Amino acid sequence: MSQDLHTQTLTQLAAGLDRGDFSSVELTEALLARIESHGKTLNAFVTVTAERALAAAQRADTARAAGDGGVLNGLPLAHKDIFCTRDVLTTCGSRMLENFISPYDATVVERLAGAGAVVLGKTNMDEFAMGSSNETSYFGPVKNPWDLACSPGGSSGGSSAAVAARLTPAATGTDTGGSIRQPAALTGTVGLKPTYGRVSRYGMIAFASSLDQAGVITRSSEDAALLLGVMAGFDKRDSTSIDQVVPDYVAGLSGSLKGLRVGIVRQHFDAGLDEKCAAAVRESLAVLESQGAILTEVDLPNLDLSVPTYYVVAPAECSSNLSRFDGVRFGHRADNPEDLYDLYCRSRGEGFGAEVKRRIMTGTYVLSAGYYDAYYLKAQQVRQLIADDFRKAFANVDVIAGPTAPTPAFKLGDKTDDPITMYLNDIYTIGANLAGLPGLSTPCGFVAGLPVGLHLVGPHWGEETLLRCAHQYEQQTNWHKACPEDFE
Amino acid sequence: MSLDKDQVQHIAKLARLRLADEEFGETVEKLSRIVDFVDQLAQAATADVVPMAHPLDAAQRLRPDEVTEANDRDHVQQNAPATAGGLYLVPKVIE
Numbered sequence: 191m192s193q194d195l196h197t198q199t200l201t202q203l204a205a206g207l208d209r210g211d212f213s214s215v216e217l218t219e220a221l222l223a224r225i226e227s228h229g230k231t232l233n234a235f236v237t238v239t240a241e242r243a244l245a246a247a248q249r250a251d252t253a254r255a256a257g258d259g260g261v262l263n264g265l266p267l268a269h270k271d272i273f274c275t276r277d278v279l280t281t282c283g284s285r286m287l288e289n290f291i292s293p294y295d296a297t298v299v300e301r302l303a304g305a306g307a308v309v310l311g312k313t314n315m316d317e318f319a320m321g322s323s324n325e326t327s328y329f330g331p332v333k334n335p336w337d338l339a340c341s342p343g344g345s346s347g348g349s350s351a352a353v354a355a356r357l358t359p360a361a362t363g364t365d366t367g368g369s370i371r372q373p374a375a376l377t378g379t380v381g382l383k384p385t386y387g388r389v390s391r392y393g394m395i396a397f398a399s400s401l402d403q404a405g406v407i408t409r410s411s412e413d414a415a416l417l418l419g420v421m422a423g424f425d426k427r428d429s430t431s432i433d434q435v436v437p438d439y440v441a442g443l444s445g446s447l448k449g450l451r452v453g454i455v456r457q458h459f460d461a462g463l464d465e466k467c468a469a470a471v472r473e474s475l476a477v478l479e480s481q482g483a484i485l486t487e488v489d490l491p492n493l494d495l496s497v498p499t500y501y502v503v504a505p506a507e508c509s510s511n512l513s514r515f516d517g518v519r520f521g522h523r524a525d526n527p528e529d530l531y532d533l534y535c536r537s538r539g540e541g542f543g544a545e546v547k548r549r550i551m552t553g554t555y556v557l558s559a560g561y562y563d564a565y566y567l568k569a570q571q572v573r574q575l576i577a578d579d580f581r582k583a584f585a586n587v588d589v590i591a592g593p594t595a596p597t598p599a600f601k602l603g604d605k606t607d608d609p610i611t612m613y614l615n616d617i618y619t620i621g622a623n624l625a626g627l628p629g630l631s632t633p634c635g636f637v638a639g640l641p642v643g644l645h646l647v648g649p650h651w652g653e654e655t656l657l658r659c660a661h662q663y664e665q666q667t668n669w670h671k672a673c674p675e676d677f678e
Numbered sequence: 679m680s681l682d683k684d685q686v687q688h689i690a691k692l693a694r695l696r697l698a699d700e701e702f703g704e705t706v707e708k709l710s711r712i713v714d715f716v717d718q719l720a721q722a723a724t725a726d727v728v729p730m731a732h733p734l735d736a737a738q739r740l741r742p743d744e745v746t747e748a749n750d751r752d753h754v755q756q757n758a759p760a761t762a763g764g765l766y767l768v769p770k771v772i773e
Contacts, residue, residue: 293753386733400733429739430732498716509693516694518766523759529769531694539696547695548705551686552712554693565716570729572722577730609708610715626733650734 214264296393368619375643
C-alpha cells in the first residue's frame with residue numbers, strides 16, 4: 191500500500207489522506223525511511239526531526255478523525271535551514287550557527303504548522319544563502335539526484351535535491367537572486383519566488399533584506415499554489431510585509447491560456463545561454479503558443495547590468511545584516527579572546543566561510559567612506575533602470591518567459607575558483623529580485639540527462655498568472671513528473 | 679589588482695573579520711575581481727535617476743510604541759556563549 195507514497199504530490203497525498211487510504215503517521219514513516227536510506231548520499235538534510243514529525247503526524251491523524259485540521263493537515267514537508275524553528279537546530283549552513291537552537295518559530299514555519307503540515311527536517315543550503323551551487327555550506331555540498339557529481343544549484347539546494355529525490359513532496363526555500371528558481375531548474379522541480387512583501391520574512395535569517403523572499407520548491411505548480419496560499423499574507427512582525435489580499439491560488443489554476451500575452455526577452459537568447467537549453471525553452475514557448483498564448487518580443491536593455499548591480503546591493507545589505515554575529519549573544523565565539531576587538535574579529539573570522547567573508551567585505555567596501563556614491567548609490571540608480579525596463583515590458587505583456595539558468599547542472603567544483611562565473615549563473619533570475627517581482631521555474635526538458643527550467647516572471651502580485659501559466663503548461667507536458675533513476 | 683593588500687586589510691578591520699594568513703592572498707585576488715566586475719556600473723547613464731529605496735515604492739510602516747513582547751531572557755540566553763546573572767559576558771572593556 192505505502193510503497194509509492196513518496197512519488198505522490200502534496201495534492202495527491204491530501205486526497206489519499208482524505209479517502210483514508212493511509213494515515214499521516216504511515217506517510218511520515220515512509221518518508222523518514224527514505225530520508226534515512228538516501229539522505230546521506232545526497233547530504234540534503236542538516237537535521238532530521240523524526241520524533242517531532244511523528245508526533246505532529248499523530249496529532250494530524252487525531253484531528254482528522256475528529257473532523258478537524260487545516261488545509262495541509264498531515265502533509266509532510268521540509269524547511270530550508272534558514273527558517274528559525276523553535277527548539278530545533280537552525281544553522282543557516284554556517285559554522286557560526288552550528289549550535290544555534292532557535293528560541294522562536296519563523297512566521298512561515300508557524301503558518302505551515304498551523305495548517306497541519308508535518309516537518310520532516312531542515313535542509314542543507316549555501317552558507318547564509320550565499321551561493322549558487324550549495325558548495326559554500328559548512329556541512330558540505332549537496333549532490334544532485336540526477337547526477338551525483340553535479341550541483342543541485344543553490345542556495346536552496348538541499349530543498350531542491352530532497353524534493354527531486356522524492357525524500358519530501360515539498361520544501362521551503364528562500365530566493366535573494368535566484369536561490370529557489372535556479373536549484374529548481376537544475377533538479378527538475380518547480381520553484382516559486384513570490385512578490386517582495388508577499389510572504390513574511392520574520393524568522394528567516396536575513397541575507398539582503400530588500401531582495402530576500404520566502405517561497406517553495408515542489409513537484410507541481412498546483413502544490414506551489416497550495417503552499418503559497420498558506421504562507422502568504424500580512425505579518426505585523428515583518429515591517430516590509432505588505433497588507434494585500436491573498437487570492438485562492440488553487441482556484442486560480444484553472445482557466446485557459448487563450449490570449450495570455452507572453453513576453454520573450456531578446457537578450458535572453460544571446461551568447462551565454464547553452465544552445466540545447468535554448469532549444470528546450472523555445473519548445474516550451476511553442477507549447478504555450480499552442481495553448482493560445484500570444485508570444486511578443488520585449489526588451490530588457492539593462493539586463494547585463496543586473497548581476498553587477500546585485501553584487502553591490504546584496505553584499506552591502508549582507509555586511510549590515512551579518513554584523514549581528516558578534517560572538518557575544520549567540521553563535522560561534524573564539525576561544526581566549528585578548529580583548530573585545532579580538533573577540534569580534536576572531537569569532538567572525540572563524541565562524542564565517544570564505545564566500546560569506548568575501549561578500550561582507552565587498553559590502554563593507556562599497557558602503558565605506560569615499561565609495562558609497564560610486565557603488566551603492568549608483569547601483570540603486572541602475573536598479574531603478576532595471577525595474578523601469580520591467581515596468582515598460584509589463585505594459586504590453588502578462589508574463590515574461592525564458593530560461594531559468596544559462597546551463598543545466600554543472601559539476602561540483604567546476605565554478606568554485608572564479609566567483610564571477612558562479613555569479614553569472616543567476617543572470618536570468620536576479621532581475622526579479624532587484625525589481626521585487628514574482629518568478630517561477632518549471633521543468634521544460636532535458637539536456638544530456640539533466641533537467642532544464644522554464645522561467646516565468648510576472649508583475650507585482652502576479653503569482654496567480656504565473657501559477658496558472660505553469661500549471662496549464664504542466665497539463666500538456668510530463669517534464670515535471672520525471673524522476674531520477676536511482677530515486678524512483 | 680584593483681585592491682591592494684593594505685586596502686583589504688583596512689576593509690577586514692572595518693568588517694571586524696580576522697583573515698588567516700593563508701586565506702589573505704586569495705581574498706585580495708578574488709575581491710579585486712569582484713570590484714573589477716561591479717566597476718562596469720560606472721558606464722551606466724544614471725543622471726536624474728532616483729535611486730531605488732524600495733522595490734514596491736512602499737514606505738516603512740510604523741507601530742505604536744507599546745510593549746508587546748513578554749520577557750524571554752532566560753530562554754534567549756540559552757544560546758549565549760557566556761552569561762552571568764542574566765548579563766552577557768565579554769572581555770574587560772574598561773580598565
